[in-house]
Amino acid sequence: MRNNQSLMRKSHFLGTKIRNLRKRNHLTMEDLSARCVRVDADSAPSVSYLSMIERGKRVPSAGMMAVIAAVFQKEVDWFLDDVPEDQAITPEKGRRGGISGMALEPSFLFSKDILQIAIPEMLSQTGITGRQFAHLLIRAHQEHHQNHFPDLERAAEEIGLKRMPLAVEDLMDIAKGLGLSIKWINDTPHDVVDEMGVTSSQLVTSFFEPPSTIYVNEQLKTTPIRLKYDLAVHIGHCVLHNKDGLKSVLTTGRSQISADVDSGVPQSSTVNAQDILHAWRDFESSFFAGALLCPKVPFRQLLDRHGYEIDVHKQLGVSASVAMRRMTVVSPYPHWHYFDAYAPGKLKAVYRGNGIPLPWGNMRQVQDPCQHWAVFRMINEPTEGTSAQISILNVENEPRIYCCESIKVEDLAGNNHVLCAGIDLNPAIEAQGGDALSIASDLKQACVTHGGSASIPKVIKKELMSVAKILNINWVERGIESEARVICSRGAVCPRDPSCYQSGKSQCDG
Incomplete structure (x- = not known):
């Protein structure tokens, strides 16, 4: 039995390994402590001590380590650093999807004090602004929680009383009831240069000025869907943050990178x-606005009646963006994604519930983007009829089948962009007893054999059509009737034959 000093030197990943093993076996800390007691009551850790071990605050004695190892049927050496295993130290996130996690070990290097020093230095060296970093944090938070925020939903329901649709007059009445007044301003679009050096138009649509005034651009009088959204956001700001004096500015245009909102505060x-x-x-505030305009239960019922068609937004008098983002929240199927793309390659609002590797960075332009993604292909192509597309993409070296529906729109500043909502079909296939990886591999091979895209084979089409009908999403059925496409995150890993990426230049012309 190795001594405690040896355990201490080799225990950087010890707590992480124990925690991940416990979670993979669906045990609570109480469960694990009780099982340790059954092995050896004298050496078993208490629940509180076990918690400290998992958080790297304590190193178990050699005897206690032997008890824990016995519970999991492992050798003690397996828990120590000289037996590194990626799976053992990768956080278990189940079906939550999103950005891949990493173990924050050794814990002393990931202490709060060290991170407070290192993060600003890292951002300074890479040229990433604080606001860009904030949006990455928020996106990770969204993906970890699968875009579900019940407290924000409840706050919106208390204000809107689950009414749907809400008219402009309804929102003005709500604002008035909160003690807010509305004044009109006259502003026109102006050119701005974003962090990628691209010039585009931007328009200030409204702003809130403490203590109780909402200033709204006159141009919104002719665009009630945007007027309703802006009013809903400002109502959310007042309800959630109690008119705390923070000046909130809403803009439209390519340069913003938030979920349709930019505070206007100098970055x-x-x-x-x-x-x-x-x-x-x-x-x-943006999430609150969506929940106010499209309350969860009635909006889900509306989507169910219309097979999740994007144009339900017209019935409610809201933008396609609001409706599509709300789909990812209210659907009983959890594996959604949502993109908002501007040319030549700007992903503005992003939600990717299953950790899709992005074809373009939010932080900087990449040199080899895959143009076969529907959301980017549509920017430069005229579109008629449905845009539904079945795509096959490798995620962590496994093929996954996605289906999306995209729509080209123009913002109030005159910039064209493409909205895209989609789902990961692999979990739906598995839920029906199908072998999703096998089906995805066969479909990928059929596409690669035909140069990157191909009609879906009858056997696979039958399987996918059954899943589509269970999901009750019309555009999945339409996508199945079209050719499937192989896509990638970067041209350098293009699976097509011949490759789209040749001699350091992307040939992905869609």
Whole structure:
């Protein structure tokens, strides 16, 4: 039996391994402690001590380590650093999808004090602004929670009383009831240069000025869907943050990178607490606005009646963006994604519930983007009829089948962009007893054999059509009738034959 000093030197991943093993076996800390007691009551850890072990605050004695190892039927050496196993130290997130996790070990290197010093330095060296970093944090938070925020839903329902649809007059009455007044301003689009150096038009649509005034651009009088959204966001800001004095500015245009909201607060070159706070409040208010305009239960019922068609937004008098983002929240199927793309390659609002590797970075332009993604292909192509597309993409070296529906729209500043809502079909196939990886591999091979896209084979089409009908999503059925496409995250890993990526230049012309 090795001594405690040896355990201490080799225990950087010890707590992480124990925690991940416990979770993979669906045990609570109480369960694990009780099982240790059955092995050896004298050496078993208490629940509180076990918690400290998992968090890296304590190193178990050699005897206690032997008990824990016996419970999991492992050798003690397996838990120590000289037996590194990626799976053992990768956080278990189940079906939550989103950004891949990493173990924050050794714990002393990932202490709060060290991170507070290292993060600003990292952002400064890479040229990432504090607001960009804040949006990455928020996106990770969304994906971890599968875009479900019950407290924000409840706050919106208390204000809107689950009414649907809400008219402009309804929202003005709500604002008045909260003690807010509305004044009109006249502003026109102006050119801005974003962090990628691309010039585009931007328009200030409205802003809130403490203590109780909402200033709204006159142009919104002719665009009630945007007027309703702006009013809903400002109502959310007042309800959630109690008119706390933070000036909230809403804009439209390519340069913003939030969920349709930008606070207008000057951006710092590095991260600071105000950047995070402003970005988080923008996100909360935007989410609140969607929940107010499309309350969860009635909106889900409407989607069910219409097979999740995008044009249900017209019945409610809301934008396609609001309706599509709400789909990812209210659907009983959890594996959704949503993109909002501007040319030549800007992903503005992103939600990717199953950790889709992105074809373009939010932070910087990449040199080899895959143009076969529907959301980017549509930017430069005229579109008629449905845009539904079945795609096969490798995620962590396994093929996954996705289906999406995209729509080209123009923002109030005159910029064209493409909205895309979609789902990961692999979990739906597995839920019906199908072998999703096998089906995805066969479909990928059929596409590669035909140069990257191909009609879906009859056997696979039958399987997918059954899943589509169970999901009750019309555009999945339409996508199945079209050719499937192989896509990739970067041209350098293009699975097509011949490759789209040749001699350091992307040939992906869609």
